[in-house]
Amino acid sequence: MTDQNIDLLNNLVEKLKAAGEDTAEMKFWQEIFHALNPQQQKELLEILKTELSKLETSR
């Protein structure tokens, strides 16, 4: 887990919350990020990035 990944996670979470995502669920993923293995962390970041991209595109 790198600081860069955590910064990316926090950035994505804040943007998704602003776009209407559930605050409690986003907080959950922030709290468990370090408990995921590197592949799972990568997968989570991809899911969040894809969601944000789709939400911004359809805005």
Added chain:
Amino acid sequence: MRHPEQSHSFSQMPEAGAFNREPKPEQTGSPEQREAIEEAKESRMRLLKEAIASRLRETAQSPLLNKLVNILPVVGDVAMFAKILRGKEGEKTLSVSEKTIYTLIVTSSIAATAMLASGELGASAGLKALGDALLHLDSLPTYLQSAAERAQEINPRLSAILFAAANFAIAKKTEMYGLKYLFDTNLTVLNLKDEI
């Protein structure tokens, strides 16, 4: 790692179905936005189930633990429960937010039961303990927190997931009570699974 809000009680809970439903994110946006949110939530719940299963497999094996790992994808499969609900309650279907809350709580409770009961209870008694925990939503955050504390030394990463799940359960207590009928249904399914 304690959180002040974890001492909150559910004693002032509204009756099932009596809570005020606020607009859910997937209900307020365009069709494209709703689809994006739904896909992302479903992907995240799959990821959570994989994460919990991999963390559980790190602990010592026992008949109960093996059984709990095996039912993770089944009990967390909200599509199956939606079918059960449709059969029981006509056209009732779950929103993606409801599916997310349900899946996150159930998968975390399975992991909590593995931590609290594994090595001490047989498979049948362990599944009954899980069913009892899911039926008593007011004490579920405490159940998750107790399991997280027990896991802190032997499985710190699973412990972190359980602490976070306890916080989530507290934050979603009103919505959880609105889904109480789902957790009741869950017990029936667990009894069926117990026969396997």
